[in-house]
Amino acid sequence: MPDYILQLQNITKIFPGVKALSDVSFGVQRGHVHALVGENGAGKSTLIKIISGVYPFGTYEGKVLFDGQECKFRNIRDVEKTGIACIHQELNLVPDMSVSENIFINNQPNKFGVIDFNELFVRTSKLLGRVGLDTNPNELIRNLGTGKQQLVEIAKALSRDVKLLLLDEPTSSLTEAEVDILLELVDKLRQQGVTCIYISHRLDEIMRLCDDITVLRDGQTIETRARRDMDKDTMISLMVGREMTNLFPRVPHTRGEVGFEIKNFTVPHPEISGRDLLSNISLKAYKGEILGVSGLMGAGRTELFTAVYGAFRTKGTGEVYIDGKQVSLNSPMDALKEGYFLVTEDRKKLGLNLIMSIKENTTLASLDKVSKYGILNEDAEVAYTTKYVEEIHTKTPSIEVAVNTLSGGNQQKVVLAKALMSEPKVMILDEPTRGIDVGAKYEIYKIMNELVEKGVVIIMISSEMEEILGMSDRIITIAGGEVTGEFEIAEATQEILMRAAVGRG
Structure with a gap:
């Protein structure tokens, strides 16, 4: 017994x-x-x-x-x-x-x-x-x-x-x-x-x-x-409750023109005077692909794309292009106007207002679409939110419930709904499936594929090697604040990526 x-x-x-x-x-x-x-x-x-x-x-x-x-x-x-x-x-x-x-x-x-x-x-x-x-x-x-x-x-x-x-x-x-x-x-x-x-x-x-x-x-x-x-x-x-023979729904993507580009981007270290956290980084991301960004924690992956977003503690310098046009992104507001949306790695602290409703969180970054002369149109809020709840299958009894009552996977879907409503040209997904289950991961991967088909540039930062290899079409590695490797998915392996991630590519 x-x-x-x-x-x-x-x-x-x-x-x-x-x-x-x-x-x-x-x-x-x-x-x-x-x-x-x-x-x-x-x-x-x-x-x-x-x-x-x-x-x-x-x-x-x-x-x-x-x-x-x-x-x-x-x-x-x-x-x-x-x-x-x-x-x-x-x-x-x-x-x-x-x-x-x-x-x-x-x-x-x-x-x-x-x-x-x-x-x-x-x-x-x-x-x-x-x-x-x-x-x-x-x-x-x-x-x-x-x-x-x-x-x-x-x-x-x-x-x-x-x-x-x-x-x-x-x-x-x-x-x-x-x-x-x-x-x-x-x-x-x-x-x-x-x-x-x-x-x-x-x-x-x-x-x-x-x-x-x-x-x-x-x-x-x-x-x-x-x-x-x-x-x-x-x-x-x-x-x-069902067989899942493939955890990563890879679909054929057709690479198009360059949709996002960084040239010689440098970010000063926020704590050490005279030292750079990121040095002269240049990269391209194409429409019709998922670009994976791999590297060890502390390599500078999150800091790079947060600095481009205009939300890092120190201001980056360099050139940023979206759809071939050079843009100036001095703040998240500038970034949103230009179509650059960052889905942060910490959804609870940086991606959501947990005590606000699903409806309020979904429309928060796109209030111009649901208001006129500073007055909110609640019917429009309900319509937009209901649309995204249905499209990405968010499980909730109501769009009026507080986000902190939802599971982690459904909270992440609210973050994605907020991003989708802003109609981004470039979407950065930083650890998009951290802390969520395999079923919810699969649904988020399908959303990523759908966005690629619509011409959205998708850049995925992930610490999970299986996820990087399972969903990316092309992969770059960052180590010590520099790009240390770039690989087509056909040539990428865990060993190759790890060598590049420690600066030995």
Whole structure:
């Protein structure tokens, strides 16, 4: 008989107009790493919020049993006292507080009501050692990279004698090296008896790390299997409810004339005087193709196209041409007027206003189309938004709902709708499928192909090698602020791109 530390029985959660979970049931074995997978909107985040106390007892139906006892959590504090901790995708740290202050927030060692800073330092050092982080406990959080902040979050959980650790997309913003460190840490915690529930869209991580896998689809439990009884193709099929023989819908493209060109573009370093972040970059993008931009994190890919957009911290110099005409892009407003649209890599911080509705976000960059004399035409807003919701198959009960209620894939579709409404000539897609599931990725790839057919210049920046090779017609690599290679898709391989990405092309 399996030794379950957590059992979920017939969990049902209903929001206005939406049944997010319907009779979800499965068990998590003690000392295992249990994967929870499914498309965006499958109910994973909702389920995690129930387990972690964000949605308290009484707001859902069904039972949560921990160590054999039914739990009726009233809040997150109740959950923490039980020995459950959650590492959310958006890290919950205070940037201007130190590592030690964040780890022991509301739980500081003290003597007679006064914080014992010596004890705080000692305890923090031990926890940092446990997660393999060589950082001064007094260092401010804002001075740490995302990977180190993730480890601080785990140390924070361990400070409370955690028995069950929930990890929601923990590697979505990490480099490959940081991913390896995190996976090794989770494996180490498993060996120490900590049970983990692991959510990730990166299926290779699931296959490498996890003992058991539960698949959710449309708010329901589809199947739970041991990893040894589940291969990657089966997992994808169970997630999307259909066979997906080709994850990348490549279609023949006919290359046309040059639609976008940069000549000798240079961007000064924002922090080091006298040094350039990007040096004399020149490139061409053609109509009728998807140009992939590859390179390691920090190579300058995002900074280049953000600087062209007029939104980087330092102003770039050089020549920019759209449809053969030289343009001056001093601000995002200038860029939009000229038909240059940047879909940013961080949709939540830079691409959307999360508390505004789908309708308001869709029309935000094209208010001139839905207003006259400064007065909004709500009928026109509804018409445009409904058109794009239907065209790109955004799942939503209404165009009036706040964007923060949508899944990651559907949020990305709202960003794309906003871009499409601006009728761009050049669309830069920076990490367009980060943090979304295989089904939603496939739909976004199809939208990219449709835009290419309409003559839109598509430039895709991606850290996923499979995506670059699967969707690009031509690929350039950037390393150290310079273009280090240009390859037709027929000649490109992972090895060739990696050599170019480290400046050895």
